[in-house]
Amino acid sequence: xxxxxxxxxxxxGVQALGLEGKDIVLAYSFGYGIDxxxxxxxxxxxxxxxxxxxxxxxxxxxPLQEPVALMWIIPLSVYxxxxxxxxxxxxxxxxxxxxxxxxRPFYPFSTYSTEGILRKYSDTQKEIWTCIMCAAxxxxxxxxxx
Amino acid sequence: xxxxxDGILRIPIRxxxxxxxxxxNQLSTIGFxxxxxxxFVIVIGNLVGGLVLLAISQIIDGLDGGVARRYRLQSxxxxxxxxxxxxxxxxxxxxxxxxxxxVTYFMAVLAFVAIILVTIxxxxxxxxxxxxxxMIYFGYLATVVFHxxxxxxxxxxxxxxxxxxxxxxxxxxxYRLQKDIDTQAIIRREREITMGIPQxxxxxxxxxxxxxx
Numbered sequence: 001x002x003x004x005x006x007x008x009x010x011x012x013g014v015q016a017l018g019l020e021g022k023d024i025v026l027a028y029s030f031g032y033g034i035d036x037x038x039x040x041x042x043x044x045x046x047x048x049x050x051x052x053x054x055x056x057x058x059x060x061x062x063p064l065q066e067p068v069a070l071m072w073i074i075p076l077s078v079y080x081x082x083x084x085x086x087x088x089x090x091x092x093x094x095x096x097x098x099x100x101x102x103x104r105p106f107y108p109f110s111t112y113s114t115e116g117i118l119r120k121y122s123d124t125q126k127e128i129w130t131c132i133m134c135a136a137x138x139x140x141x142x143x144x145x146x
Numbered sequence: 147x148x149x150x151x152d153g154i155l156r157i158p159i160r161x162x163x164x165x166x167x168x169x170x171n172q173l174s175t176i177g178f179x180x181x182x183x184x185x186f187v188i189v190i191g192n193l194v195g196g197l198v199l200l201a202i203s204q205i206i207d208g209l210d211g212g213v214a215r216r217y218r219l220q221s222x223x224x225x226x227x228x229x230x231x232x233x234x235x236x237x238x239x240x241x242x243x244x245x246x247x248x249v250t251y252f253m254a255v256l257a258f259v260a261i262i263l264v265t266i267x268x269x270x271x272x273x274x275x276x277x278x279x280x281m282i283y284f285g286y287l288a289t290v291v292f293h294x295x296x297x298x299x300x301x302x303x304x305x306x307x308x309x310x311x312x313x314x315x316x317x318x319x320x321y322r323l324q325k326d327i328d329t330q331a332i333i334r335r336e337r338e339i340t341m342g343i344p345q346x347x348x349x350x351x352x353x354x355x356x357x358x359x
Contacts, residue, residue, distance in 0.1 A: 041317060042324060049328045056349040059324060063316035072309050075259050079305065108270050108319035 001095045005127055006032045008134035009091050015141045023084045030073065031088035038064045057101045067093055067105045095130065099123045152212045155205070159212040170214040174228045177206035181235035188242040197286055200239060204279060207232065229265060236261060236279055243282075243297050248289075253301040260308035264315065271315030277307035 010031030014024055039060050046058055063069055070086065077086040097103065097116040100123055104113045118126060152159065162168045168176075181203035188196030210228060214220045240254035261278055268274045281300040288296030338345065 041321065045321070045324055045328050049332055054349045054351050059327070062320050064313065068316065069313075071263060072312050075256060075263075075305075076309065079256055104320075107323070108267065108316055 001099050001127055001130065003032075003035075005095055005130040005134070006035065006092060008131055008138065009095060010088060012134045012138050012141070013088060013091060015138055015145075019084065023082060026080070026082065026084040027088045030085045031092050034065050034069075034089065034092060038062050059102055059104075061096075061103060063104075063107060065089075065093060065096065066103065066107065068107065068109065098126050098130075152215060155208055155212050158205075159209055159216055162209050163213045163217055168213070170210040170219050170224050171227055173206055173210035173213060174224070174231050177203045177210065178231035178235060180206060181231070182238060185235075185238035185242040188239070189245050191246065193246070193248075193286070196239075196242065197283065200279065200282065203235065232278075233258075233262065233265060239279060239282065240301070248285075248295075248297040249301045250298065253298060253305065257301045257304040257308070260305045260312070263312035264308045267312055267315035267319070271318045273311060273315045273318055275307055275311045277304050277311075281307075 010028055013019075013031065014027050019027055041062050041064075042058075042060050046055070046060070049055070050058070069089065073085050073089050077083055097114075098118050100115045100119055102113050102115060104111065106112055162173060180199055184196045184199035184203060186196075187199055207228070210224075214224060237258050240249065240258055241251075243249045244251045244254040264274055281304050282297065284303075285297035285300030288294055288299060290296075335345065
C-alpha cells in the first residue's frame, strides 16, 4: 500500500497499545520506515530498465518487507525484549498483501509468488477504506483517552 | 579455488594428507573432537586451555578445506559435514561460556540463532562475514586488556554481524534475481523493437514522476 495507510495503521497501533519511548520509534520503523529502506535498493535496476518512465507494477520489493524477514525480526524482537518490531512489521506486510502486485513472500528460500489477498476488490477501494477506518479509530481513541 | 589460508597452511596440508593419509572428512572429525574437548575444558574451569584447544580445532578446520581443494577431494557431503561440525562446535563453546558465567544463556542462544540464519542463506548469497568462533578470541582479549565482559560483548557482535549478514544475503539474492528478470525483459523489448513488433503503451506517469519531471 502507499504511504498513508501504513502511517495510519502504525499510528493506530501506537495509540491503541499506548506505546511510549523507544517502542514508538520501533513501531514507526517497522510499521512504516522499512519501506523507505527497501525501495531505494532496486532503484538502480528500475532506472536501467525504465529510465524515468513509470512502470506501474515494477517489483520494488526486497525480502526486507516480505514475511521471510520475520526470520530476523523475531530474533531482533527477542533481543530487544519487545514484541513491537514483529507486530508492526506484520501489520506492514498484511497491508501490502492486500494490494494486487506480485510478491515473493519466502524468497530466496522459495520462488512461490502471489498477488495477495482480497483480490476481488480494487486496490484503490482497499486503500480508501483502510484510511477511513484507521482515521476513525484514531479519532475515537483520542477522544476516549481525553 | 585456493583460499588465502591454503598458502599459509601449505606444509601442514601436505603432511596431513600425504604423510598421515588423512582425508578432509577425517580432518573435519578430528577438528570437531578437539573443539568438543575445548568446550569441556572451558566447562571444567580452564578458560585459556579451552581457547588453545579451540584455536587448534580451527587450524585443523582450515586444513580440511585446504586438503579438499589441493587434492580435488571436495564433495557436497564433506561440505555439509564440515558445516554441521562447525555449528555444533560453536553451540558447545557458546554454551560452555554460558555455563561458566562468561556470557548469558540468552545471548549464547541468540548469537547461535543468528549464525544459523547466515548458514541457511550463505549457499544462495555466497556471503558470510565470518563473525563466529573467531570473535571469542577478541572477547578474551577485551576481558584481559580492558577488564570488561568481553565474551558477552563478543556475543552481541556475533548476533548483530550475523543478523545483518542474513539481511544483506537475502537482499543480494533477490537483487540478482531482479537483475536477471530485468535484463531478459530489456533484451526481449529490444528484439521486439528491431522486429517492428508494436510495444504496449507506457503506464501513465506516477505522482512521483510528475513531481520530479
